[in-house]
Amino acid sequence: MNITKLERMIAVAECGSFRKASLQLGMSQPALTWSIRQLEESLNTRLFDRGPRGIRTTPMCERLIVRAKLIVSEQARFVAEVEQNNREQEIEVGVHPIMLTGDFARCAAQFSEISPDIRLRIREGYSSNLLEMLQRGELDFAYCGFPEAIADNENFEFEQVSVQDYSVVARPDHPVFEELADGRAIGPHIWAQFDAQNIVAGNRNSDEISMLLEKAGYSEKSKTVRSSSMSLIKLLVQEGGLLGLIADEFIADELATGKLGRIPGTQIQAAPIGFVSLSGSYENPAARRFKSMLRQLRRSGRNAPSRI
Template structure:
């Protein structure tokens, strides 16, 4: 008899998200052997191969991609049932971290749509760089973090591809300078090396004249002079000039925004992950929409 059980699906989803049996085991707090056995038994039960086991990364087969959507929905329905049964019994605190330039993108959805649906979940929000947030999740100082995924060591589930935008204050023309004056986040920001590499590839001269660990400091510097910066598209202030190749500036790669959580995350954390996934992995018409398979491909 073929059937799907929640624990096995949890292992299957973790492998698909992390691209590794070892990383999935770490995420779930289990041994690698236990995860491999669970997925192997699922493949045997379904008589289907769900993963291509490459040398560097494990990737879902077409059958695995199809199952992944159903597996997420089954897990979400299970969490919805538990939330209904446990509703009103106790409040739950979720410690969420993200870089502060992502607040504009995620904050409205969290406050206007997540909070009313989950009134017993209290969000405790902290800001920091992505590499520090990953460490804080590992040490259980945070329950969940939204990060810029590292291309060298990708972690978490990619939920959105975000454009990086060159921008300047209104009525300023910093892009015309022979040596570009830049305001950027300091070393540790995962977008910074991409920006500088793109300029070097174009053989543009540049100089970092201001560095700040918070978005407000970057915005203040740019508003005060002929200074360029690069921000996630959602964080560009209204009225600022958005620049690109037509202004002589290089194209920049997309940012892969991912969610990382603690092993065996509690119900409220799983609810938050499911909400973020549903809000930011929607398949819609329009150039800004990114499908779930495309997100998975970008993470590989």
């Protein structure tokens, strides 16, 4: 088995026929068919079911394609790194919006300043999206949450850097605080909510989170303004006067200065935050250096948000 045969297997699966795949690969159909047969023999398994309506991938082939794409992608990245030995290098880092703070920006700028030969590319996304990008070989590593539900997934390696707390917050003049002070039940209010509920999905304490939201007056019937932007959620709460569940670290300055207030009893811990990479994948020195700077940032107790 070699990389070329894996690439041919992927092409046949994506094209849906040997004829189309052979044209795409620039080789004869008999040669492609023989190459796939050799791969099947070496793996001792059938990769494609052949019928009157064409070919279909077998369940084993589907599993192999996922791995094969990673291998092919990793090989392409390795070859590119070798070819760029004396040229500009690039590292791609996926980052959860919670971590995109002012101090993170300064850390990235400092990295670029002391590493002029390295091009740093930051790709923002929620944990589920970043993990998918990792599996497709599009990132060197991700800096995001790692849900407990996939903690045993052998495809990933995770280094915990911190743990994130979330709270339901509002402006000090929000009616909810008067309701609580008077001992009244929390009435219906408008909420700012994420399109992607990363802090709930994949967490074993999702029932606890749901109960916490209910305690703060949220229900499925609550009127909401939804966004996938963490910064916009913060603005909707701070400037629009809505209720919202936000990472404490993302609003640390506002909580400290009283611009926002926490609803009592609504603080909860979400999935741990850290570096996620593919198991056994190559880590270049530049990626290790950037990770080291981010670790130092966390240990210094900074990463104070609110400036982005």
